[in-house]
Amino acid sequence: MALNGHVDSYYARRNAHEVLFRRLGGTEKAAVCVVGGGLAGLTTARELASAGTDVVLLEAERVGWGASGRNGGFVSAGYAAGLAELEARLGVDRTRALYELSRMGVAYVRETIEAAGAGDIIGGHGWLKVIRHDDAEGMKRRRDLMAGTYGANVEFWETERVRATLKTETYFQALHDAGPFHIDPLAYARLLAARARDAGARIFEESAATGLTRSGTGWRVETASGAIEAEAVVLAGSAYQALSGLWPSLDRAIVPVATYVVTSNALGSAVTDSIGFSGCIADTRRAGDYYRVVEGDRLLWGGRITTRRSEPTDLAGLLKADIAAIYPQLSHLEVETAWSGLMAYAVHKMPIIRPLEEGLWSVTAFGGHGVAQTATGGVLVASALTSGDDRWRQFEPFGPRFAGGPVGRMGTQLLYWGMQFRDRREERAAR
Numbered sequence: 356m357a358l359n360g361h362v363d364s365y366y367a368r369r370n371a372h373e374v375l376f377r378r379l380g381g382t383e384k385a386a387v388c389v390v391g392g393g394l395a396g397l398t399t400a401r402e403l404a405s406a407g408t409d410v411v412l413l414e415a416e417r418v419g420w421g422a423s424g425r426n427g428g429f430v431s432a433g434y435a436a437g438l439a440e441l442e443a444r445l446g447v448d449r450t451r452a453l454y455e456l457s458r459m460g461v462a463y464v465r466e467t468i469e470a471a472g473a474g475d476i477i478g479g480h481g482w483l484k485v486i487r488h489d490d491a492e493g494m495k496r497r498r499d500l501m502a503g504t505y506g507a508n509v510e511f512w513e514t515e516r517v518r519a520t521l522k523t524e525t526y527f528q529a530l531h532d533a534g535p536f537h538i539d540p541l542a543y544a545r546l547l548a549a550r551a552r553d554a555g556a557r558i559f560e561e562s563a564a565t566g567l568t569r570s571g572t573g574w575r576v577e578t579a580s581g582a583i584e585a586e587a588v589v590l591a592g593s594a595y596q597a598l599s600g601l602w603p604s605l606d607r608a609i610v611p612v613a614t615y616v617v618t619s620n621a622l623g624s625a626v627t628d629s630i631g632f633s634g635c636i637a638d639t640r641r642a643g644d645y646y647r648v649v650e651g652d653r654l655l656w657g658g659r660i661t662t663r664r665s666e667p668t669d670l671a672g673l674l675k676a677d678i679a680a681i682y683p684q685l686s687h688l689e690v691e692t693a694w695s696g697l698m699a700y701a702v703h704k705m706p707i708i709r710p711l712e713e714g715l716w717s718v719t720a721f722g723g724h725g726v727a728q729t730a731t732g733g734v735l736v737a738s739a740l741t742s743g744d745d746r747w748r749q750f751e752p753f754g755p756r757f758a759g760g761p762v763g764r765m766g767t768q769l770l771y772w773g774m775q776f777r778d779r780r781e782e783r784a785a786r
Contacts, residue, residue, distance in 0.1 A: 460731035
């Protein structure tokens, strides 16, 4: 079932009465054309328009239709590539600079919501990162790294405190980070769209870009019902863009990866008796679960990763079983909504934020870490276009590398299965 042009999800049901933007008709001119109405494109358009730039945004479906409006809603610093991985490649100083840029994205989301008086978009504060085997010393080392090197406000929780908060024998120690929070991402996307429109951006929905060509010193973006002539273009699509063929070298750099989310019925005190934490919760597995309590007594739960594009036939049953394995006392819950979404990964697991050619920019491939990092990317690209800001160069090492096509997707799936195997082996060894 589709709701107002969106897949049926918890968020779509909450935002069923959103404002519609019209379809592009005819040819229009702009200084910048942003392709993609997710969080990256909306932030870019808003920042450009706020700086006085004449900007048009094209969205193939509805604003926030893709991963931007379907994700778990966690707003936190960091990237799909871990800090140790980045340090090994770039060194501590460059990694710290990248981490600070991601923290800027967290602040941007918070400030945008608070400035709009839309605090109800925020559902809870803090992040509890739990481990499924006993490794207190390892978690303390991680805390020391985050606090000492990266300035994060991270606290170590012993097993007793974790189990007093989360009523399960699955978890051992945890790290609590006070900085993150969680939101309704589709509501936030609509807020960004409203702010971009109010600043002067022209937004067109149901206007898929079907062609991109040079036009004099600028660019021409074709749609089925019109075209945009622009001095510059920003490609801000994501995994769904990778199926479009709009700019092949960028499309070939993206691996679409699916993840799944469900929400439960109202459970009353059963959920809060089991989960006594109102912020973001996730485990340290390489391919773990992530969840949060919404509306006070419902559970929103995400997990599982695959490169298959079709949704499992019993998606609700699969995730319900995952929940019951950790919280048997919640095995009676009913799944009210279940949906999937495609995330865009690059082989280096970092966003592709950079010019591709003169006047052609990319801001994509956030690898499941995009709620805050799209804000970072949008701000950097808009600032580069309006003032020559070169902070985007922090991402210069992460270009659009070929991801291997179908073979690459198969390799990614094998990697995921390998990650699952290593997670289970570590947990068995610890027991």
